[in-house]
Amino acid sequence: MTTIYDVSKLAGVSAKTVSRVLNEPDRVKTATREQVLAAMKTLDYSPNASARQLRLGGFSSIGLLLEDPASGYQSRFHQALLTACMEAGKYMTVELFEGVMPDWQARVDRFLTEGRVRDLILLPTLCDFTPLKDLLRERGARAVLIAPSVHDPHFPSVVMDDRAAARQIIEYLFSLGHTRIGHITGHPDHSATILRRSGVIEAYDARGLPRPKPELFASGDFMFKKGIEAAETLLSLPEPPTAIFAANDETAAAVAMVAHRRGLSIPGDLSVVGFDDAPIASAVWPQLTTIAQPYFEMARKVVHLVDTWDQQSTQSGFVSTYLTPHELVVRESSGPVLKG
Amino acid sequence: MTTIYDVSKLAGVSAKTVSRVLNEPDRVKTATREQVLAAMKTLDYSPNASARQLRLGGFSSIGLLLEDPASGYQSRFHQALLTACMEAGKYMTVELFEGVMPDWQARVDRFLTEGRVRDLILLPTLCDFTPLKDLLRERGARAVLIAPSVHDPHFPSVVMDDRAAARQIIEYLFSLGHTRIGHITGHPDHSATILRRSGVIEAYDARGLPRPKPELFASGDFMFKKGIEAAETLLSLPEPPTAIFAANDETAAAVAMVAHRRGLSIPGDLSVVGFDDAPIASAVWPQLTTIAQPYFEMARKVVHLVDTWDQQSTQSGFVSTYLTPHELVVRESSGPVLKG
DNA sequence: ATAACAAATGTCATCGATGTCATAATGCGG
C-alpha cells in the first residue's frame, strides 16, 4: 500500500500538501498540484479510508444481514433500506448470513470489526434468532429489528400488523361472497406465519362463522416452489376452495400458475390473494390483489432509529416498537364468487 | 463516542488491557476482565472500527453502485456479487446511484471517502457512463465493469456474448418453425439492447432469410410496464408474430400477460422467449424459455479481478475483458408453430 | 526598496486502536 508519505516524497513536498491537493486543491499552487497528482498517479495511490475517518471522526455504515437476497420480501426491504440510507446520507454494507453456518458467530464478529459496522438491521427471521441477538448484545453492537415476532426489550423494532392485515384480507373475501377460503401458510420459523394465520381465524370468529376445516390450511414456506405443492393440495380437495389467501406474493404467483395449468380462470373460478406487494405481484397475470407493506416508511423509521440510538438507549434501557400502517391493494386476481 | 481510554479509566486499568480483553481475553486475569467488561457495558462502548483497521492494515469493502435495485437484472447481480464476496471474505457496500442526480459527483466522492470504498463495481448502464469513469480515474479509484458496451482500456471487465445469445434464441425459434418473430428491444441506453438486436438480425442473415420488417421491432426499456405497450403493439399488427423474443424476462412476462388478456395461449398461439433467467422467468405461467446469464461465475470473476488488481495494473496499463458462457434454458413458453 | 499582508507550504500533535517491549505481580520448588 502506498501512503501519503510515499507520494509526498516522490513529489518533493510535505505530506500535508498532498493532503491539501486531495481536500482543498485551490489552496495549492497549480504547479505543485500537478506534481503531486503526477506522483499519485505514478504510485497508484489511493487514500487510506480508515486513517481518514479516524481523524475526521469515523462514519460507520449500517450493516444489513440478509438470509436470502433472492426472496421478494428481503430484496424489497433491501431496496427500501438503501433508499432510506441514501436519504439519510448513510451507507449500507450487506452480508449474507445463514444461521445454519457453523461459523456464524465468527462471521458476525468479523462483520462488526472488519466490516466497519456498528449498527445492524435484522429482518425476519434473523430478528427472532436469539443466539445472534445475544451475541450482538455481548459485542455492544446495536440493532434495529424489522418485524420481529415479539417485542425485544433490548432492541427497538419496526413492525406492521400482520394479523390485522390478514384479517382484512379474509373479510374482503367474505365481502365477495367467498366462504371456502384456503390459506397457504408461510415458513414455519417466521412469526408472520403464525400472525397471518391467526388473522384468518380471527376473521371467521369475528363474523361468527365456524372456523375453516384443517384441510383448508396448506403449509408453505414463502417460496414459489413450495407454493406449487400447496396449491396442488388445496385444489385437489374434494371441495376445493373458491379463494386462496397465500401468505406472500411468491406463493400466490405459484397458486396462479397451478390454477392456470388446471384450466381454472382467475378470478372467475378462483380468487387469489397475496401478501407483501412484491414486484411479482404486478408482473404476473392476473395482477395480484395483495397487502402492501409500507416498506419505505418502515425503512425510514429504521434508519431514524439507528440515528437516534443514543437518545433512545439513554432512556434507561427502554426501547420501543413502532407500528406502521398497511394497505389492501385490490388488483385483478380477486372477484366475486360465481353463483351456480 | 466512548473510547478505549474512557473504559480503561473507569475500570482502573490501562488501555492496553482493555484491548486485550477484546482481542485475547485469556491473557487477562478473570477479575480484571470482569471489571473491564462491566465498564464497557456501563459506557455502552463499542470499538472504533477505523482505528482498529488503521492499526491492523485496513480492509476496504467493495462498493457497488446500483441504479435500480428493483430491476431483476441488477438484483440478480447484486445477489451473485454478495455471494462471491462472501466466498472471498469481502464485504460489499451498496450505494444507490442515478446519473441524473445533479450532485452525483459529490456523492461518488463521498462514497469513496466516507463509504470506505476503494474498489467499485459498475453494472450497466453505469459501466458506460463515461463522466463517472473519468471521475473515478481522477480519484485513483479502481473499478471492474460488468457487461460494458465496449472494452475500456482503463478498467477490466466481465462480459457475456449478448449478440451470440440473441442469435441462438432466434435460431432456436427458427427450428420450431417460426418465421415471423417479434423482438422487443431493451433500454436504448443499454449496450445490450443493440447487441441483442443485432444478434437477431445476424440469425436471419446467417440463414439467408430476408431481415424482419421494421414493424416487428418494438421498443422497450427492460421494464414490465413498457413491455405491456410493446406487446400490445406487436400483437395488434395485421400479421402478428408467432413468437416474440423480449429483450429481458420482465418484458417477456409482460408479453405473456398481454397475450393472456387477449385470450392467446402460450406457447400454442404465441411463443415467448426472454433473456436473463431472472427469478420472474420461473415464477410466471407458463415458465419462460430464456437465456441464463452466468451471474455467479461472472460475479466470482469480478471479485477475483478486484482482488488481483495490483498484478493487473502493474502489467503496464493493460486490462482485459473476460467472456463468460451463457446457456439457453428451454421452459414452457416456447413451442412449435401450429400448422393451419 | 521595503513594509505589510496574503498565499503557499511545513511542523507537530492528534484521532483510537494494537504491537513491541519493559515492568510488576504471581506461582512454585526447595
Next chain:
DNA sequence: CCGCATTATGACATCGATGACATTTGTTAT
C-alpha cells in the same frame, strides 16, 4: 522465605490521514 519462571499489566510508538499553528514565499502599495 528466597529465587526464578510465568503470568498479568503498563508505557510508548505506530498505523495514515488531517487540524492547528508556524514559517516561508510572493505580492502589493508606498
